[in-house]
Amino acid sequence: MRLEQPHRTERFGAVRIHELQRVIELDSGGQRRADQGGSHSQLVPPDAMRAVEEELVVVIPCMNETRRVIEGVLSGIPHDCLIVLVSNSARQPIDRYEIEVQSLEQFCRSAERPAMAIHQRDPGLAAAIKAAGLPELIDDEGLVRTGKGEAMLIGMAMAAMTGRRYLGYVDADNYVPGAVNEYCKAYAAGLHLASADSPYSMVRISWHSKPKLRDGRLFFSRRGRSSEVTNMFLNRLVAEYSGFGTEVIATGNAGEHALSLELGLRMRLAGGFAVEPFEYVELFEQFGGVLPAVSSQVLPHSVPVLQIETRNPHFHDNKGEDHVKGMRMQALNVLYHSPVALPAVREAILEFMVAEGALAPGQEPPRERIYPPVGALAFETFLETLSSEATSFRQVGRELARVDRHPVA
Amino acid sequence: MRLEQPHRTERFGAVRIHELQRVIELDSGGQRRADQGGSHSQLVPPDAMRAVEEELVVVIPCMNETRRVIEGVLSGIPHDCLIVLVSNSARQPIDRYEIEVQSLEQFCRSAERPAMAIHQRDPGLAAAIKAAGLPELIDDEGLVRTGKGEAMLIGMAMAAMTGRRYLGYVDADNYVPGAVNEYCKAYAAGLHLASADSPYSMVRISWHSKPKLRDGRLFFSRRGRSSEVTNMFLNRLVAEYSGFGTEVIATGNAGEHALSLELGLRMRLAGGFAVEPFEYVELFEQFGGVLPAVSSQVLPHSVPVLQIETRNPHFHDNKGEDHVKGMRMQALNVLYHSPVALPAVREAILEFMVAEGALAPGQEPPRERIYPPVGALAFETFLETLSSEATSFRQVGRELARVDRHPVA
Numbered sequence: 009m010r011l012e013q014p015h016r017t018e019r020f021g022a023v024r025i026h027e028l029q030r031v032i033e034l035d036s037g038g039q040r041r042a043d044q045g046g047s048h049s050q051l052v053p054p055d056a057m058r059a060v061e062e063e064l065v066v067v068i069p070c071m072n073e074t075r076r077v078i079e080g081v082l083s084g085i086p087h088d089c090l091i092v093l094v095s096n097s098a099r100q101p102i103d104r105y106e107i108e109v110q111s112l113e114q115f116c117r118s119a120e121r122p123a124m125a126i127h128q129r130d131p132g133l134a135a136a137i138k139a140a141g142l143p144e145l146i147d148d149e150g151l152v153r154t155g156k157g158e159a160m161l162i163g164m165a166m167a168a169m170t171g172r173r174y175l176g177y178v179d180a181d182n183y184v185p186g187a188v189n190e191y192c193k194a195y196a197a198g199l200h201l202a203s204a205d206s207p208y209s210m211v212r213i214s215w216h217s218k219p220k221l222r223d224g225r226l227f228f229s230r231r232g233r234s235s236e237v238t239n240m241f242l243n244r245l246v247a248e249y250s251g252f253g254t255e256v257i258a259t260g261n262a263g264e265h266a267l268s269l270e271l272g273l274r275m276r277l278a279g280g281f282a283v284e285p286f287e288y289v290e291l292f293e294q295f296g297g298v299l300p301a302v303s304s305q306v307l308p309h310s311v312p313v314l315q316i317e318t319r320n321p322h323f324h325d326n327k328g329e330d331h332v333k334g335m336r337m338q339a340l341n342v343l344y345h346s347p348v349a350l351p352a353v354r355e356a357i358l359e360f361m362v363a364e365g366a367l368a369p370g371q372e373p374p375r376e377r378i379y380p381p382v383g384a385l386a387f388e389t390f391l392e393t394l395s396s397e398a399t400s401f402r403q404v405g406r407e408l409a410r411v412d413r414h415p416v417a
Numbered sequence: 418m419r420l421e422q423p424h425r426t427e428r429f430g431a432v433r434i435h436e437l438q439r440v441i442e443l444d445s446g447g448q449r450r451a452d453q454g455g456s457h458s459q460l461v462p463p464d465a466m467r468a469v470e471e472e473l474v475v476v477i478p479c480m481n482e483t484r485r486v487i488e489g490v491l492s493g494i495p496h497d498c499l500i501v502l503v504s505n506s507a508r509q510p511i512d513r514y515e516i517e518v519q520s521l522e523q524f525c526r527s528a529e530r531p532a533m534a535i536h537q538r539d540p541g542l543a544a545a546i547k548a549a550g551l552p553e554l555i556d557d558e559g560l561v562r563t564g565k566g567e568a569m570l571i572g573m574a575m576a577a578m579t580g581r582r583y584l585g586y587v588d589a590d591n592y593v594p595g596a597v598n599e600y601c602k603a604y605a606a607g608l609h610l611a612s613a614d615s616p617y618s619m620v621r622i623s624w625h626s627k628p629k630l631r632d633g634r635l636f637f638s639r640r641g642r643s644s645e646v647t648n649m650f651l652n653r654l655v656a657e658y659s660g661f662g663t664e665v666i667a668t669g670n671a672g673e674h675a676l677s678l679e680l681g682l683r684m685r686l687a688g689g690f691a692v693e694p695f696e697y698v699e700l701f702e703q704f705g706g707v708l709p710a711v712s713s714q715v716l717p718h719s720v721p722v723l724q725i726e727t728r729n730p731h732f733h734d735n736k737g738e739d740h741v742k743g744m745r746m747q748a749l750n751v752l753y754h755s756p757v758a759l760p761a762v763r764e765a766i767l768e769f770m771v772a773e774g775a776l777a778p779g780q781e782p783p784r785e786r787i788y789p790p791v792g793a794l795a796f797e798t799f800l801e802t803l804s805s806e807a808t809s810f811r812q813v814g815r816e817l818a819r820v821d822r823h824p825v826a
Contacts, residue, residue: 034598083443088446320595
């Protein structure tokens with residue numbers, strides 16, 4: 009893959025946010041001259057891509073998608089990546105999770121590759137999570153809470169047990185297998201480039217456009233409705249410290265993103281749709297140098313965040329206005345309550361939320377759930393309980409051996 | 418890439434048509450065990466893909482597409498393929514061809530790769546074609562005729578001059594760069610597999626689905642309106658010989674297809690939208706063993722035709738009903754007039770066309786233009802005249818040397 013060379017970087021303590029860089033070529037061929045791109049582009053040769061893919065777990069949070077759509081998504085994930093499906097699909101009246109697992113197993117048989125699957129609301133999973141020391145994730149019914157952040161957290165725990173080094177997320181509701189493929193390739197290229205600098209790296213995707221139906225024809229809109237607001241306030245947060253306005257953050261809500269597990273296992277994750285924007289907030293809190301340092305191990309390094317604009321349009325199901333408004337407000341809730349948000353930003357958020365009718369004047373935004381880092385889990389206990397009690401837990405192929413071999417502590 | 422193993426093959430003399438095979442994985446990883454797929458799948462390892470891509474010219478026939486769409490298509494073509502743009506875009510009041518060439522040049526600079534471009538209505542191109550011995554292609558204005566088949570023929574002539582071995586076509590009106598990438602990968606995989614059997618090979622694409630707007634939402638339709646009719650009559654033509662009904666042909670109208678130049682340079686091409694279905698007719702006429710053999714060189718070999726169903730939806734501009742009806746009728750015209758079409762098929766075509774209102778009872782379908790094989794061109798003369806007279810002819814990068822080195826005779 010060939011990427012545009014980013015020229016500007018914004019620093020927030022140890023966090024280095026690179027400006028958005030476009031994909032120039034999906035497949036940059038057999039060229040091996042990694043430095044040849046000069047000042048205009050960054051070329052990541054196939055062997056370097058492959059080396060990351062072999063260490064990459066792709067977690068697919070999934071809820072009630074059709075079999076055809078899931079099959080397409082699976083076909084787009086490069087062979088060397090390990091697939092982990094975390095489903096919160098209905099099990100009544102039809103067991104949709106079973107259908108998903110059957111699709112996954114059939115695909116893995118044809119493609120001769122391994123995979124794992126788990127249902128988010130499996131009581132055995134809840135037992136394993138509780139036993140491993142994360143009772144915050146359990147709701148009043150004694151099950152893992154519903155929510156996207158919660159599914160991603162489970163996926164990270166599963167990824168950690170495989171011993172692989174990288175984790176990427178891909179949403180299940182994507183009509184374009186080639187876009188899924190491009191996301192994974194961008195993860196591989198970005199993680200390769202970022203890992204040269206630091207073991208703590210993150211890659212976030214901004215899709216090229218999002219086609220919408222408007223007046224009976226397709227309109228390729230550049231930004232999602234929710235992203236614009238989230239990015240504006242995240243940039244404002246950064247600018248309050250530097251004293252210079254910035255638009256560097258273009259991926260506040262990025263559902264598609266990847267990171268090194270060295271970084272991921274140290275990060276707290278938020279619940280629900282607050283999860284993606286909170287990742288920025290968490291980086292600023294932990295590695296921004298503003299609050300007392302949490303991790304003395306990370307601070308000598310920088311934490312690069314690469315933002316990559318893909319070529320493919322992001323074609324997915326329209327979840328409607330409520331969904332978008334919910335996402336936007338959850339993002340602002342975590343921003344508002346972060347100790348790194350200076351008063352001017354908090355004030356601006358309040359004003360915006362009141363103007364949007366999301367908050368009565370004088371009210372405070374609600375707090376979102378923030379979970380402890382996944383790295384704190386007792387993985388051995390987790391795996392033991394999972395294997396013995398989680399009836400929805402499936403492993404296809406040979407990855408099991410690897411799970412036993414490299415539990416991450 | 419990993420493909421489904423096809424189990425059925427239909428023969429028509431030397432022509433071996435393989436049943437449609439699906440793409441299982443877009444990227445089958447670093448595995449090199451080409452035969453490992455067993456009876457379920459065919460794995461084409463990355464080195465084998467690359468070897469074909471290095472010999473593959475990708476011709477993009479183009480007419481008045483927007484710059485953004487063209488940029489996306491270019492980004493999806495694997496680096497090692499050589500891009501040839503054949504444009505029939507308007508040059509008045511705005512010179513759209515110039516805009517296309519600028520996009521192409523800018524892309525090639527960023528991606529450090531070569532390309533060629535030509536305008537179909539360039540008087541210098543007409544002069545070169547005439548001088549090289551194909552006056553049939555010239556219209557009353559003294560220019561190369563408009564039409565898709567004509568653009569493809571020009572593209573083939575340009576491809577032949579590069580000395581590369583394979584040629585693939587990709588339509589310019591595609592909103593999904595990842596789909597373009599998959600077409601090229603399917604060409605590489607298919608040509609690799611087919612070339613093991615014969616130097617005369619063809620790969621034709623059937624897209625997974627074609628999204629359409631219906632009642633304000635997307636409906637993923639499996640087959641195009643025109644394809645169903647073309648395929649039905651092509652299959653009928655085959656079945657009349659074998660005595661067994663068949664549905665093997667699923668790619669009669671495939672705009673996306675690739676072939677070895679060894680085969681392509683021997684084939685006559687039809688004009689306009691008859692070009693794609695006529696390729697099947699031409700294979701049957703030349704290599705079907707029904708008519709007196711034209712080429713004694715080919716007959717000892719078989720001519721494999723692979724049909725590959727891609728994973729990506731085919732998302733393009735809706736050209737409207739007239740366009741589709743025109744395509745369908747042009748396909749039937751060439752079928753009707755082929756000497757390999759038995760009376761029962763000709764009768765069925767007449768009935769259909771009358772029922773559709775495309776023909777008055779008692780009328781004969783019009784004849785489409787059929788051009789002599791491109792291999793008959795005097796390539797040295799063609800290149801000389803092109804270089805000296807065709808002002809729209811552009812070459813980016815180093816491919817020129819190669820053109821000089823390997824003129825194909």
